[in-house]
Amino acid sequence: MTDDTEGMSYLSTLPRRLVTLYAPLSLIVIVLLFPFYWMTMTAIKPKEHLLDLDTHNPFWTLSPTLEHIEELLFKTDYPTWLWNTMFIAVAATILSLVASVFAAYAITRIRYRGAQWIGGAIFLAYLVPPSILFIPLSTVVFQYGLFDTPFALILTYPTILIPFSTWLMMGYFKTIPYELEECALIDGATRWQILTRIILPLAIPGLISAAIFSLTLCWNEYIYALTFINTTDNKTVPVAVVTAFTDGDQYRWGSLMAGALVGSLPLVILYAFFVEHYVSAMTGAVKE
């Protein structure tokens, strides 16, 4: 750990650290987490307490209830939406990982003519935001007959994921020594064998990082899902939750918050197991 102040931290006294470190840090962390606390609180409060701030302290509840979550899971299509989201995210992630691994291997190791240039082009593709693509893409999706099917999203999400994953995998492949590959070539291994038996096993941390980060990006995607999907049964969680629990001006806050909470939990749990991979995915793509 190359912590720059560790060696000198004995110089600062506790009161000083309270003011310069712990107080501001706690403030920021509280602000960052408050919306989730509030989301959880609202999701477990009885309906009649939600809009009655005077008799019940809004920050706390003495009678937690699962009625919102129960309603969500058994009286709405929420499980379908959750399944759609998961299915689309997993399918798009697998497709883009396969494509990215091949591309990254070709760019870093086969080094065909123009590989460097293609690598740069892929980085530029990373900078093309979905919000300038969705209008023409909607006409393309319609032409290909994909409109309102899960494939509209499964096939378009890789355009967001491939540039990022390719760039990340390139970084990992570059760290694997050439000598390993040369040895295998001399022993008569084909490129395919080298990739599957030598390179990929060594790049597993990179694969995990790319996979979970891709899942998160798919889960989070909104504009394509909103534009390309019409039928309620085909919607993903973010799109469905916003429209399903607002009847005109009537917002069903309990259900909305329960929907947001349940929709976030799978990602947060995944994140809890792979924190280091997340961080290296995020910073890996940035550092290159």
Next chain:
Amino acid sequence: MTGEHGRWRRLRTNRDWLGFWFMLPAAAFLLLFLVYPLGLGIWLSFTDARIGSPGNWIGLENYEWIIGDAKFQTAVFFTLLYTLVASAFKFAIGLYLALLLNQAMPFKAIIRAVVLIPFIVPTVLSAIAFWWIFDPQFSVISWSLKKLGWIQGNINFLGDAWNARWSVIFANVWRGVPFIAISLLAGLQTLPPSLYEAATLDGATRWQMFRYVTYPLLTPIIAVVMTFSVLFTFTDFQLIKVLTNGGPAGSTELMATMSYNTAILGSRIGEGSAVSTAMVPFLLAAIMFSWFGLQRRKWQHGESND
């Protein structure tokens, strides 16, 4: 026979051909669903296409129309304000948080993990939480401030033009700070401690250490992180769509939400494409500015180019 065989062998082993086969899946996706739509979008912006009709070439008419449109001008103004203000705050708070997290403290790993949660949770879902926090009647912020006696009535967070603008900017900063903080923290952890020891021996103050050691060494990473941040903020859609849908009266409309409303809801694909194509020059300018602007500082400080 042997010629045929030889050609097949060449296709399999020749570097360029091998590269071609390996690139094929990624290239197919990117050409079909990224490059082609990108070109198509620019073409559509010069036509009068509507949903269900391909449209005819009408030259610059769409652009002439949107430039004169007050709604578009407001959208451009707010998109720029949103990007500038939110990015500035995200950078300042993100860098500050990164510096705090880089200090020795108990439970450091857990705190660092917790800080990133707003980035993990889907934007739309956390936007729903903000929607409730910014409720005109039942906002917990209004309630707390009233209890403290600081305000009399409820704050109309999303109902008033400037309140709504500051509220969505706040939500965007909230969502963006973790990404910047954690990325910069990763950068901070690669800085050699010996430089700080040398600076301490020379009697540098904390501020001098930050100004003359940390900041210059961190500039390359800041450049990349801020380029991404500016880009994503400028093209933001989700947060505004859910929180205000561009309201009240178009005061929080971004160019992205305006293009959605025009093309998809209003069915005027040509005009909507013109609005989203108009984002491209701004994006290029933003990329150039943050890239070259910050890269130059790197060698101004006597850094090598690696």
